[in-house]
Amino acid sequence: MAGKRTGASTGTQAGLSRERVLRSAVAIADERGLAALTMRSLAESLGVEAMSLYHHVANKEAVLDGLVEVVMAEIEEAVAGLDAPEPEDDWRTAMRRRVLAARDVLLRHPWAPSVFETRTGTSLAVARYFDGVLALMRRGGFSYDLGHRALHALGSRALGFSQELFTPDGAGSPAASEAAVAAMAEQVPHLAAMIADASHDGAVLGWCDYQAEFEFGLDLILDGLERLRAAS
Amino acid sequence: MAGKRTGASTGTQAGLSRERVLRSAVAIADERGLAALTMRSLAESLGVEAMSLYHHVANKEAVLDGLVEVVMAEIEEAVAGLDAPEPEDDWRTAMRRRVLAARDVLLRHPWAPSVFETRTGTSLAVARYFDGVLALMRRGGFSYDLGHRALHALGSRALGFSQELFTPDGAGSPAASEAAVAAMAEQVPHLAAMIADASHDGAVLGWCDYQAEFEFGLDLILDGLERLRAAS
DNA sequence: TCGGGGCGGCTTACGCTGTACGGTACGGAC
DNA sequence: GTCCGTACCGTACAGCGTAAGCCGCCCCGA
Numbered sequence: 001m002a003g004k005r006t007g008a009s010t011g012t013q014a015g016l017s018r019e020r021v022l023r024s025a026v027a028i029a030d031e032r033g034l035a036a037l038t039m040r041s042l043a044e045s046l047g048v049e050a051m052s053l054y055h056h057v058a059n060k061e062a063v064l065d066g067l068v069e070v071v072m073a074e075i076e077e078a079v080a081g082l083d084a085p086e087p088e089d090d091w092r093t094a095m096r097r098r099v100l101a102a103r104d105v106l107l108r109h110p111w112a113p114s115v116f117e118t119r120t121g122t123s124l125a126v127a128r129y130f131d132g133v134l135a136l137m138r139r140g141g142f143s144y145d146l147g148h149r150a151l152h153a154l155g156s157r158a159l160g161f162s163q164e165l166f167t168p169d170g171a172g173s174p175a176a177s178e179a180a181v182a183a184m185a186e187q188v189p190h191l192a193a194m195i196a197d198a199s200h201d202g203a204v205l206g207w208c209d210y211q212a213e214f215e216f217g218l219d220l221i222l223d224g225l226e227r228l229r230a231a232s
Numbered sequence: 233m234a235g236k237r238t239g240a241s242t243g244t245q246a247g248l249s250r251e252r253v254l255r256s257a258v259a260i261a262d263e264r265g266l267a268a269l270t271m272r273s274l275a276e277s278l279g280v281e282a283m284s285l286y287h288h289v290a291n292k293e294a295v296l297d298g299l300v301e302v303v304m305a306e307i308e309e310a311v312a313g314l315d316a317p318e319p320e321d322d323w324r325t326a327m328r329r330r331v332l333a334a335r336d337v338l339l340r341h342p343w344a345p346s347v348f349e350t351r352t353g354t355s356l357a358v359a360r361y362f363d364g365v366l367a368l369m370r371r372g373g374f375s376y377d378l379g380h381r382a383l384h385a386l387g388s389r390a391l392g393f394s395q396e397l398f399t400p401d402g403a404g405s406p407a408a409s410e411a412a413v414a415a416m417a418e419q420v421p422h423l424a425a426m427i428a429d430a431s432h433d434g435a436v437l438g439w440c441d442y443q444a445e446f447e448f449g450l451d452l453i454l455d456g457l458e459r460l461r462a463a464s
Numbered sequence: 465t466c467g468g469g470g471c472g473g474c475t476t477a478c479g480c481t482g483t484a485c486g487g488t489a490c491g492g493a494c
Numbered sequence: 495g496t497c498c499g500t501a502c503c504g505t506a507c508a509g510c511g512t513a514a515g516c517c518g519c520c521c522c523g524a
Contacts, residue, residue: 016472039511051512052473060511117349122398122412124419130397131420138422144429152445153452156395163388163395165362166354180354187356188363190370197376208380217385217453220460224452248501271482283483284502292482 016048018056022066026109029067034111037063064115065123071112072125075102075159079132091140092222098136099218102129103160113161126159133158142229150225157218164210177208248280250288254298258341261299266343269295296347297355303344304357307334307391311364323372324454330368331450334361335392345393358391365390373461382457389450396442409440 024045028037039060043050057063084097106112116126130151137147156162166177178195185192198208256277260269271292275282289295316329338344348358362383369379388394398409410427417424430440 038509040509048472049474051475051514054512055472114349116397117346117395120398122409124416126397127413127416127420127423131423134422134426144426148426148430148440149445149448152394152396152442153449155449156397159397162384163349164384165348165358165388165391166352177354181359184356184359188359190366191359191363194366194376194380198380210384213381213384216381217387220385220453220456221449224456228452270480272480281503283485283504286483287501 016046016052016056018066020046021053021056022063022070025063025067026070029111030109034114039063065119067112067115068119068123069125071105071109071115072123072129074105074108075129076125078102078105087136087139088141091136091142092226094136094140095133095222096218098133099154099158099160100215101160102158103214106160113156116156116159116161130158140229142225143232146225146228146232153221153225157214157221162214162217248278248284248288250298252278253285253288254295254302257295257299258302261343262341266346271295297351299344299347300351300355301357303337303341303347304355304361306337306340307361308357308364310334310337319368319371320373323368323374324458326368326372327365327454328450330365331386331390331392332447333392334390335446338392345388348388348391348393362390374457375464378457378460378464385453385457389446389453394446394449 021042025037025042028041028045032041039050039053042063043053046053053063057066078101079098082097082101084094087094119126133154134147134151137150138144142150151158181188181191181195253274257269257274260273260277264273271282271285274295275285278285285295289298310333311330314329314333316326319326351358365386366379366383369382370376374382383390413420413423413427
């Protein structure tokens with residue numbers, strides 16, 4: 001009974017590979033959330049036992065590193081297929097396009113930010129991306145010093161996400177946070193008033209457009225950087 | 233033997249309380265890192281069995297929520313003891329002081345950002361803090377709309393931390409990331425050049441002053457907001 | 465044609481996690 | 495004196511990551 005291998009001739013058995021493992025890991029995280037990604041669930045999705053994975057990845061940390069790699073590859077691809085102005089002509093627009101392209105990718109993988117956050121070690125894929133950002137700024141007329149400061153000022157925003165302290169994304173219902181704030185209106189009068197103000201003068205839509213807010217913050221920073229660049 | 237209770241008359245036994253539990257949790261995270269904070273280690277530090285904790289906190293999530301509460305209380309205290317200008321006179325300086333005071337607290341608890349990140353649900357303590365930030369901006373002449381956008385633009389920076397993609401803090405040695413970049417210099421020529429440039433013209437110190445970079449980014453955003461406020 | 469690695473999978477097992485359940489000692493109310 | 499709520503302990507369980515060992519298949523060299 002032992003070692004029956006599925007099916008008749010079996011061929012290359014399950015035919016695992018690092019790539020197939022990582023692809024499956026991304027699929028699980030996309031569909032069922034990062035918490036559902038365990039070595040066992042990952043193995044099961046590949047029709048294999050958990051320990052078999054260790055022939056292709058060192059450990060779970062390596063799987064998470066691989067996730068970052070996959071996402072960064074998607075981003076690099078998106079950035080490559082971009083028609084943005086030459087940085088020498090308009091670095092600001094080129095950068096904006098780049099960041100928003102990265103954001104598009106990240107929005108397809110809501111778990112990505114939290115994985116990036118836990119990977120403190122310098123990843124080659126991430127470093128290469130930032131190298132590209134820095135290259136863009138250099139061509140746009142930045143000194144290394146200002147470029148360095150710009151990278152810090154942008155932080156994760158350069159990759160397309162920012163730290164939202166409330167309802168990062170589809171955690172609750174769209175207007176769940178609005179309801180939460182309403183529930184503690186007495187404790188947070190200004191927030192409550194802000195929501196009330198937004199409700200009766202703006203559109204009806206969930207009072208908070210994260211994409212628009214992201215772009216606002218991004219432009220604020222890019223404008224500030226441009227002023228410093230022009231003055232230098 | 234069973235149930236010997238420590239000591240003679242025992243009195244109120246171990247004398248746990250939600251407060252004592254949370255205080256101990258903060259101490260463990262401070263001293264041994266967030267990963268070392270388990271229900272068992274927490275119980276042991278209080279001279280108690282793991283399950284006893286559940287009489288004072290619902291579960292581990294509740295402990296983490298409590299951690300946020302404790303840190304926010306520290307921040308509120310630090311902010312309260314601040315001598316900053318009245319926002320009506322100079323909102324920008326008042327805000328700057330406030331954020332840097334919060335940052336001081338967070339630097340004492342390096343684990344705090346990662347806990348904040350995982351607490352997506354709207355926490356009262358955090359909401360109250362942002363309410364205070366918004367109040368400050370209102371007194372400084374912000375519309376609710378601009379205040380709202382400002383909160384988003386600041387994001388976690390309002391609380392004193394920003395998302396660093398490389399070596400958030402004491403992960404490796406001070407210059408570890410520099411060495412890492414050097415190791416892949418061919419793949420990231422611009423980053424390598426930037427480091428080389430910084431090394432020979434700036435001071436010798438680890439080439440990257442996170443506090444200074446944080447303040448740079450903060451000022452960039454505050455300046456941008458001031459321009460928008462003045463123009464509105 | 466045959467023999468033998470070694471690769472790739474399975475099985476088992478260990479220590480760790482959070483936590484459900486059921487006891488048990490104590491203090492205070494009646 | 496009885497009773498009950500509070501606070502704590504002991505045990506147990508499922509699920510986690512992963513170390514160690516076994517076994518069958520494929521490919522390569524003879």
